[in-house]
Amino acid sequence: MPDNENANSETDLIRRAQAQDTDAFCLLAQRYARRIYLLAFHYCQSAPDAEDLSQEVWLKAYQALATFRSDSSFYTWLRRITINSFLNHQRTNSIRIAEPETNFDVGCDETVYSNALFKDVMEALADVTPSQRLMFLLRHYEGMSYEEIGNSMGCSPGTAKKSVWRALGKLRAKFEVGDDAAKENMSRLAAEY
Amino acid sequence: MHNCKATTDRITELLLNRPNARPDDLLSKELLRCAECRDEFDALKQTLRITTRAIEKSEPSKAYWNGYYTRLKQQLDNATIHDFKSRETTWILRFFKSSIRLPVPVGLALLVLFAVGIRWATRVSQKQAVITQTISVPVPFEVPVVQEKIVTRVLYRDRVKKRNESSTANSVVAKTQNEARTPALIGFKPLDEVKLTVIKGGSPNEK
Numbered sequence: 001m002p003d004n005e006n007a008n009s010e011t012d013l014i015r016r017a018q019a020q021d022t023d024a025f026c027l028l029a030q031r032y033a034r035r036i037y038l039l040a041f042h043y044c045q046s047a048p049d050a051e052d053l054s055q056e057v058w059l060k061a062y063q064a065l066a067t068f069r070s071d072s073s074f075y076t077w078l079r080r081i082t083i084n085s086f087l088n089h090q091r092t093n094s095i096r097i098a099e100p101e102t103n104f105d106v107g108c109d110e111t112v113y114s115n116a117l118f119k120d121v122m123e124a125l126a127d128v129t130p131s132q133r134l135m136f137l138l139r140h141y142e143g144m145s146y147e148e149i150g151n152s153m154g155c156s157p158g159t160a161k162k163s164v165w166r167a168l169g170k171l172r173a174k175f176e177v178g179d180d181a182a183k184e185n186m187s188r189l190a191a192e193y
Numbered sequence: 194m195h196n197c198k199a200t201t202d203r204i205t206e207l208l209l210n211r212p213n214a215r216p217d218d219l220l221s222k223e224l225l226r227c228a229e230c231r232d233e234f235d236a237l238k239q240t241l242r243i244t245t246r247a248i249e250k251s252e253p254s255k256a257y258w259n260g261y262y263t264r265l266k267q268q269l270d271n272a273t274i275h276d277f278k279s280r281e282t283t284w285i286l287r288f289f290k291s292s293i294r295l296p297v298p299v300g301l302a303l304l305v306l307f308a309v310g311i312r313w314a315t316r317v318s319q320k321q322a323v324i325t326q327t328i329s330v331p332v333p334f335e336v337p338v339v340q341e342k343i344v345t346r347v348l349y350r351d352r353v354k355k356r357n358e359s360s361t362a363n364s365v366v367a368k369t370q371n372e373a374r375t376p377a378l379i380g381f382k383p384l385d386e387v388k389l390t391v392i393k394g395g396s397p398n399e400k
Contacts, residue, residue, distance in 0.1 A: 121247035
């Protein structure tokens with residue numbers, strides 16, 4: 001179905017969304033909503049706040065879609081809006097940040113131990129500042145270079161690298177295990193993943 | 194020569210990009226040479242794999258996403274309606290709130306032009322005020338100037354006749370003279386002040 005593919009291509013969806021077609025914009029959002037949501041969730045460490053923040057990103061993107069000029073990819077443009085929204089929230093403190101929830105209900109059927117590991121990851125990320133956490137997520141989860149992170153966050157690539165390594169150090173310290181049994185268990189889990 | 198710090202740096206960047214990445218030949222040789230770097234590689238790999246998994250694991254269920262898109266659609270519709278209404282009702286406000294970006298030199302030039310324009314307008318208005326004041330001054334009217342007018346009248350008297358009539362009484366002569374003088378002044382009206390000089394003299398043929 002080439003016509004259908006063409007109708008649902010990203011360029012076509014963007015063009016339709018620019019003409020105030022909310023259905024087309026929702027189809028566009030479905031492609032990237034998970035990535036934006038996860039970024040928001042690990043940034044603000046709260047599921048309700050992550051939804052609010054990610055929905056706000058989509059609203060801003062919808063309102064600013066007329067300014068999208070295809071100079072970069074849609075996701076790069078969207079990620080820029082996302083980072084700016086996060087930073088604005090950080091400045092205004094409208095979102096509760098760096099207060100990790102004690103009960104992470106992720107709705108999966110993993111083992112208790114893996115849930116504990118997940119909690120450890122969240123706690124380790126909560127130990128660093130929101131900016132450092134965001135830089136780590138952008139580097140590790142989004143695969144951005146330090147130059148790109150520096151440009152987006154308004155800092156030097158060196159600062160971005162230092163922040164990422166700081167967050168990584170916290171994670172390393174969290175998963176530093178003493179006895180060999182625990183170390184072996186962790187290795188097994190890492191291999192499973 | 195092996196450098197643990199440089200190797201760790203390379204390991205970290207490699208695993209940050211892809212937690213499941215395999216080291217290239219050069220890095221493999223370095224890891225085989227140094228047990229400490231090898232341990233670092235394993236620990237970092239485990240940490241980042243668990244972290245990646247934890248991030249992915251935090252994704253909500255499919256049911257959540259259905260509700261998420263419904264809520265998003267609702268918000269977009271509300272935003273569109275609100276945007277349409279606000280466009281209709283508050284376009285004047287938005288016009289006054291709108292701003293344009295200008296380079297600093299252009300902005301300064303515009304400010305200077307504005308200041309010069311204000312000064313020029315002030316001067317023009319001052320000049321107009323002066324002209325208006327001049328026009329409002331009452332027109333000076335002519336004030337009558339007191340002029341002195343001197344009227345000279347020469348009266349001639351015939352001496353022969355005077356001798357003949359000398360016999361008559363001097364009073365009659367005087368009376369005749371007065372009578373002759375009086376009609377000559379009839380109809381003469383001095384403007385304000387008139388000085389009348391009467392010069393008595395004889396006949397031009399008199400010797």
